[in-house]
Amino acid sequence: MLRTWQDVIVKWRLLPEDLPADEREARTHTRRGRSALVDGRLDEALAEFEAAASLRPDPLDRVGVGDVHLARGGWRTAEENYRVALLSGGVGALLAQLGLALVKIGQGNAAGAVADLELLVADRPNDPTLRYYLASAWYSAAEQCRSRTADDVLVITSEEQLRICHAAARRILSLRTADEELERGAEQLLAEVEAGRRWTWAPEGIAVSLAVLTVALGMITVVAGGLLNNVALVVVGVIAGAALLYGIVYRFRKQTWRRRADEMAPHILKQGL
Numbered sequence: 001m002l003r004t005w006q007d008v009i010v011k012w013r014l015l016p017e018d019l020p021a022d023e024r025e026a027r028t029h030t031r032r033g034r035s036a037l038v039d040g041r042l043d044e045a046l047a048e049f050e051a052a053a054s055l056r057p058d059p060l061d062r063v064g065v066g067d068v069h070l071a072r073g074g075w076r077t078a079e080e081n082y083r084v085a086l087l088s089g090g091v092g093a094l095l096a097q098l099g100l101a102l103v104k105i106g107q108g109n110a111a112g113a114v115a116d117l118e119l120l121v122a123d124r125p126n127d128p129t130l131r132y133y134l135a136s137a138w139y140s141a142a143e144q145c146r147s148r149t150a151d152d153v154l155v156i157t158s159e160e161q162l163r164i165c166h167a168a169a170r171r172i173l174s175l176r177t178a179d180e181e182l183e184r185g186a187e188q189l190l191a192e193v194e195a196g197r198r199w200t201w202a203p204e205g206i207a208v209s210l211a212v213l214t215v216a217l218g219m220i221t222v223v224a225g226g227l228l229n230n231v232a233l234v235v236v237g238v239i240a241g242a243a244l245l246y247g248i249v250y251r252f253r254k255q256t257w258r259r260r261a262d263e264m265a266p267h268i269l270k271q272g273l
Contacts, residue, residue: 004136004181005040005071007102007105007133007136008037008067008070008071008102009037009038009067010129010132010133011095011098011099011129011133012034012038012095013129014091014094014095014098014127014129015060015091015095025055026051026052026055026056026058026061027052029048029049029051029052029055029061030048030049030052030058030060030061030064032044032048033045033046033047033048033049033052033061033064034064036048037049037064037067037068037071040071042068042071042072045064045067045068046065046068048064049061049064049065049068050065052064053065058092059084059085059086059087059088059090059092059093059095059096060085060091060092060095062081062082062084062085062092062096063081063082063085063092063095063096063099065081066078066079066080066081066082066085066096066099067099069081070099070102070103070106073106075103075106075107078099078103079100079103081099082096082097082099082100082103083096083100085099086100094120097116097120098117098120098130098133100116101113101116101117101133101137102133104116105137105140108144110137110138110140110141110143110144111141111144111145113137113140113141114134114137114138114141117130117133117134117137118134120133120134121134121175128177128178131175131176131177132175132177132179132182134171134175135171135172135175135177135179135182135186136182138167138168138171138172139168139172139182139185139186141164141168142164142165142168142169142189144272145160145161145164145165145272145273146161146165146272147161147261147264147268147270147271147272148268148269148270148272149264149267149268149269150267150269151267153264153267155260155261155264155268156192156193156196156257156260156261156272157257157261157264157265157268157271157272158261158272158273160273161272161273162193162196162197162257164273165189165192165193166190166193168186168189169186169187169189169190169193170190172185172186173186173187173190195256196255196256196257196260197255197256197257198255198256199254199255199256200254200255200256200259
């Protein structure tokens with residue numbers, strides 16, 4: 001899913017204001033199309049962009065048509081229009097590249113969109129619009145990698161998901177988009193990852209009781225061996241106690257994310273990475 005309606009329209013900020021003054025009728029259609037698109041009037045936007053495209057071969061009109069289909073979930077048609085615009089070069093091609101990244105996100109391939117957008121940001125690291133799109137793509141990648149319950153709750157159920165979520169949160173914050181929703185979401189995601197990496201006993205009561213019992217039995221065996229002057233008994237007590245304690249830790253000590261994953265397993269509808 002696209003994160004917000006803003007993801008569809010914000011790329012038009014990259015368009016310079018000093019466009020040529022010729023082709024007035026076509027430019028009028030394009031301007032009306034952009035206005036309708038921003039307001040969410042998709043039928044009107046599509047009609048205006050197509051009218052402009054019939055008057056001139058401008059890539060921006062193809063981007064506009066692609067945006068309408070993108071907003072409607074028509075990934076294939078959107079991609080076709082963006083690829084036509086991509087051949088032109090210039091700002092139209094840049095907008096088309098952003099559109100293609102959004103198509104990948106909509107198709108469930110946010111990781112691919114991240115890879116493409118990282119290259120764009122590397123070329124133009126100070127462009128706030130490109131940084132916004134990269135941060136949004138990372139946010140989508142963190143969503144898409146996690147497992148999902150029937151109630152649409154996202155759950156981290158693997159080490160790979162934990163790694164991606166951590167990388168996404170850190171990268172979003174480093175991009176400094178000034179988008180409050182994105183940055184707040186990244187901070188929450190980072191807090192979830194850090195909490196998930198904490199170790200806990202599961203189930204706590206049984207684990208602690210067994211650990212205490214094991215330590216007590218080991219000490220009793222060692223003390224008994226000392227009182228009986230039986231070195232073998234002391235050695236057996238130390239080794240057996242250590243082995244049992246290791247087994248208890250291995251069996252009952254888990255990171256919090258694993259514990260939650262086990263608890264939510266019956267409710268998982270879609271497995272993540």
